[in-house]
Amino acid sequence: DIVLTQSPALAVSLGQKTTMSCKTSQNVDNFGKSYIHWYQQKPGEQPKLLIYFASNLASQVPARFSGSGSERDFTLTINPVEADDVATYYCQQGWEFPLTFGSGTKLEIK
């Protein structure tokens, strides 16, 4: 199975920029696409798709969110961070079965 590694938590001040990483155990690029997707999950809610294919903003997601990366190294950026962004962020690979998720990065406000 492809393993996705994320840092467990980070704290950032309101209005600042933050980045969180997702590193995969295998290359997930193919046909010009990176098969990495990002989700936001707030407490008590279901996950919400933020970014698909590493850098494409999902519908109705604010432009403060962006994604980048390739092969085995991916980044989710929030700039600027708002109070509403407190959540856990998961990456997920869609390249190989079984589909797998990272363990999530919990974002807190300083």
Added chain:
Amino acid sequence: EIQLQESGPGLVKPSQSLSLTCSVTGYTITSGYDWSWIRKFPGNEMEWMGYITYSGSTLYNPSLKSRISITRDTSKNHFFLQLTSVTTEDTATYYCARNDYGTYFFDYWGQGVMVTVSS
């Protein structure tokens, strides 16, 4: 608007079967897409369990071996999860979700249902 809603018992005894329903509104499950079950464990780890396609084919996570079955009732626009021989390690929040063939990201999710396995 597409909506998914899970339902089922919140408590299951060890060795018994867990059965959940996902009710879909706003889209007909036979029109397209794959329909997945995903669970989130108490430690926040998430696991994709498997899916049923719009045509009725299924694909399961090998980690669940022969314990899992995903079926559907097209007349009600529902799909189902059955997990047999549950243990306390199956305690989790269970989500149903939609994904597109070939892209394999989940664009619509249900609210989730928490299932505890305990005697």
